[in-house]
Amino acid sequence: MNYELDKTFAALADPARRAMVERLVQGPASVSELARPLPMSLPAVMLHLKVLEESGLVTSRKDGRVRTCRIEPKMLSQAEQWVSERRRMWERNLDRLGQFLDEEKP
Amino acid sequence: MNYELDKTFAALADPARRAMVERLVQGPASVSELARPLPMSLPAVMLHLKVLEESGLVTSRKDGRVRTCRIEPKMLSQAEQWVSERRRMWERNLDRLGQFLDEEKP
Numbered sequence: 001m002n003y004e005l006d007k008t009f010a011a012l013a014d015p016a017r018r019a020m021v022e023r024l025v026q027g028p029a030s031v032s033e034l035a036r037p038l039p040m041s042l043p044a045v046m047l048h049l050k051v052l053e054e055s056g057l058v059t060s061r062k063d064g065r066v067r068t069c070r071i072e073p074k075m076l077s078q079a080e081q082w083v084s085e086r087r088r089m090w091e092r093n094l095d096r097l098g099q100f101l102d103e104e105k106p
Numbered sequence: 107m108n109y110e111l112d113k114t115f116a117a118l119a120d121p122a123r124r125a126m127v128e129r130l131v132q133g134p135a136s137v138s139e140l141a142r143p144l145p146m147s148l149p150a151v152m153l154h155l156k157v158l159e160e161s162g163l164v165t166s167r168k169d170g171r172v173r174t175c176r177i178e179p180k181m182l183s184q185a186e187q188w189v190s191e192r193r194r195m196w197e198r199n200l201d202r203l204g205q206f207l208d209e210e211k212p
Contacts, residue, residue: 003121005118005119005121005124006119006120006121007119008119009115009116009118009119010115010116010119012111012115012188012189013111013112013113013114013115013116013119014112015109015111015112018111018188021192022192022195024196025192025193025195025196025199026195026199027199027203071196073193073196076189076192076193076196077193079189080186080189080190080193082118082124083118083182083185083186083189084186084190086127086128086131086182087131087179087182087183087186089128089131089132090130090131090177090179090182091179093131093132093133097133
């Protein structure tokens with residue numbers, strides 16, 4: 001069991017946090033850049049950022065007065081891998097079922 | 107914005123529900139088959155199943171006394187697509203950054 005994925009998927013279960021990830025996959029951004037397109041206050045954005053950081057999807061560092069946020073690719077890859085493998089397993093099972101039904105044909 | 111993904115990622119943010127998805131990608135299963143390996147009561151499993159059904163990841167149908175559960179591949183694919191695209195966008199951005207740094211070299 002990979003309990004890290006609990007926090008990663010929970011972090012992705014919110015449209016504002018997905019929007020922040022969408023922005024950050026294009027490159028690092030300050031908190032105010034992240035907040036600009038979002039229909040919420042800066043403190044609300046900071047709370048979402050906290051959830052993203054705790055999930056391991058994002059890191060941030062304060063340089064002077066500016067906090068710069070970055071994607072941490074490891075957890076994004078782990079989430080991708082989990083979902084992709086399950087989707088592939090499902091397809092393989094479907095193929096096997098199709099084969100079985102073909103062989104059973106009179 | 108795809109709000110369907112809110113429920114899909116939230117559904118995947120729990121180890122018991124991920125275990126149920128893992129089982130179901132191998133093929134349909136009854137609720138008691140899903141419950142067998144899980145360290146929890148049948149009512150707890152039913153609650154997790156409800157979350158999975160509301161997320162669109164799983165469907166179930168009652169035939170007589172047995173409720174059979176199945177993967178609904180659409181939302182699994184949507185979740186996969188969202189994460190895979192973001193991971194690829196992040197890699198493309200990294201490539202562009204690498205190119206830029208190469209070109210800036212004296």
